[in-house]
Amino acid sequence: MMKQIIKYATLMASLGLAFQANATIFDFEELTDTGIGEISGQLANGTSFAMGNPSESAFDYFDWTKDGITLRAMGATTTGAAWAYLDAKSSGKGAGLGVCSQGLQGSNQCDPGDDDNVTIGEILKITFLESVAINFGQTTFRDADHDIHFPDIEISLDNGSIWGALDLNSELVSDTFFFRTQTDGNQFYIDALTVKDATVPAPAALSLLGLGLAGLSFTRRRKS
Template identity: 50%
Template sequence: MKTKIKKTIALAGLLGIVSIHANASVYNFVNLIDTNNGSITGTLGNGSAFSGNPGEAGFQTFDWTVGGLTLTATGSTVTGGAFAYLDSGNAGLGVCKVLTANNQCTPSSDDNVTINEVLDLHFDKLAEIDFNQVVFRDANHKIINPNIEISVNGGGFSALNLTSVQQGTDFAFRTLNQANQFYISVLSADEVTVSTPGTLVLLALGLVGLSVTRRKHYIV
C-alpha cells in the first residue's frame, strides 16, 4: 500500500497542473445593444469616458465583466487604429474605421469585421472558448459559419475551426475574404483556474484513502 501511495503522489507531481472550469460567462452582444441588458465601461471613439448600457456606438476600448471574467474589446486595421463597434439590429460586435462625433460608424456598412480589420478580445484571466457555441452573423445580420482566421495569445493567424475549443487570454479575429464579413453576436467563455501540485497530492491521497476503504469493505 505504501508503494501505491508513493506512485500516486509521484503521478500527481508529474501532472503538475490541471484545468478547472468555473461557470461560463456569456457575452450576448445583441442583448447588450438591442435590449439594454448589460453594462460596460470604456472610452468612446471621441475620447469620452463611458459607463452604462451603450446601445449602438463605437469605442476605442471597452470592458465588460460577466461572472467575474472581464472581456476587453478593441479594433484595429493593418495600417493603424480602428474602433470596436457595437452594432444594433440583431448584429453584434464588429470593427469600424471612421466614426462621427456621436460615435456612429460612417459609412454605416463598415460596422462589421471586414478585410484588413482585426477584432481583438482580451480576457483578464485564462479563458476557454468553445467555438461551437459562438454565434457569428454576416453583413445582413444572418447567422453564419464564417471562414475566418484567429490568433491566440499573439501567435500567427490560422483558419478558425468552428468546432475547436481553445484556451488563452487574447483572441484576435480577421477575415481575408470580403464575402466573410462578420459580427460576433454571442460568445461564451469559461474561466480556467490552475491547481497547484500540492492540491493534486491531496487529491491523490484522498483517492488512495477511498480505495483502501473500498478494499476493506469487500474483504470477508
C-alpha cells in the same frame, strides 16, 4: 506517504479539467439591444464610459466583466487604429460586435453605416486578464446582412504574429484572440461568445482532492 499525496494531487488536478465551471456567455447583441449587462471604457470620441449600457456605439476599448471573467474589446486595421463597434438590430435581425475604421458621425456612430462589421483589413481584438477557453462550436456569428453566419475567418492567439484558419468546431485556450477576414463574403459580427475560465480547477475537483488527502491520512493512522 509523500509519493501517495503527489499521486493523488496529480490525479485530482487532471480531474479539474473535466469539472470546469459553467460557461459564461458574453452576448454582445443582448448587451446592445436590451440593456442587460454593464461595461466601461472609452468611446471613440475620447469620452469615458463608466458602468452602463451603451446602445449602438464605437469604442476605443471597452471592458466587460461577468462571473469573474473580464473581457476587453478593441478594433484595429492592418495599418493602424480602429474602433470596436457594438451594432444594434437591423430589420429585426441581431448583430453584435464588429469593427469601425473609416469614420464617425453623430454620437459615436460608424460612417458609413455599413462599415461596422469586421471587413478586409480590419482586426477585432478580444483579450482577457487570464487564460480562458472559448468554445467556437457554441459561438454565434452574423454576416453583413445580420443573418446567422458560419464564416471562413482567421484567428491569432499570439497578438497577431501567427494567423490560421478558425475551426468553428474547436475550443481554443488563450488570453488573446484576434479575428480577421480575407474576403468580402466572410465579413462578420460576433453575436455571442461562450467562455470558460481555464486557469482555476473547478470546486468539485478541489473537493475530491481534499477527500483524497483525508483518505490517505486516515489510512496512515490505521497503520500506525
